[in-house]
Every structure is written in C-alpha cells, then in structure tokens.
Amino acid sequence: MLDETRNRLIEWARWVRSGGINNGYAQVCLITPSGGCDVQDDAALQVDRAVATLKRRDRQMGQALVNYYVRGWDYSMVGLEFRVSREKARNIVRMAEAWVDSSIFMLNQVE
16 A cells, blocks of 8 residues: 555656646646556645645655655755654655555545
C-alpha cells in the first residue's frame, strides 16, 4: 500500500511541476513517452489535499515531502535544510509518506 502512495506522490509531484489545474481546464494530463495519460487532476488533487493538510499539521514533515518529491532533493539536502542527519531526514520523509498514505486511505473510506 505504501508503495502505491509513493507512486502517487511521484505523479503528484509531476502534476505540481506542470502547473496543476490550469486555467479552467477540466482535466490536465501529462503525456508519457508511451503516449498514455499519466496524471489526472482528481487523483493529484487528492494527494495535494493530503499534503496541504500535513503541511498545516507538521510544517517540517510537509516541507520535507515537497522538497523530496517536487524539488527532487535527496535525503542529504533535506537534512541540511532542517539541520538533521541524512538518516533523520529519511525518517521524516518516510513518516510523511505514511501520513499521506493514511490520509488518502481515510478519505477513500469516507467516499
């Protein structure tokens, strides 16, 4: 389950870098080299809501997640920002992934 969330975070990061929802389009898709639609707004928005909530609840975990996935930082770079070791930075990102996983799971249970 957590691997699926990591994949969703990777897709969400691509969506964020592409501009997210763009000026009233109902759906924004990124085209993969294979020609398929990679990221849809609904899926990306679900992750985006979870990350936004995490950032409000725990700024460090939320920012570490954004830095790691959207900015493409490695654990050493995340650690430098928060003045923690690489291992501690990895743990922060992993905890944030687990939080997002749980948040998405709970959101899907409500729907």
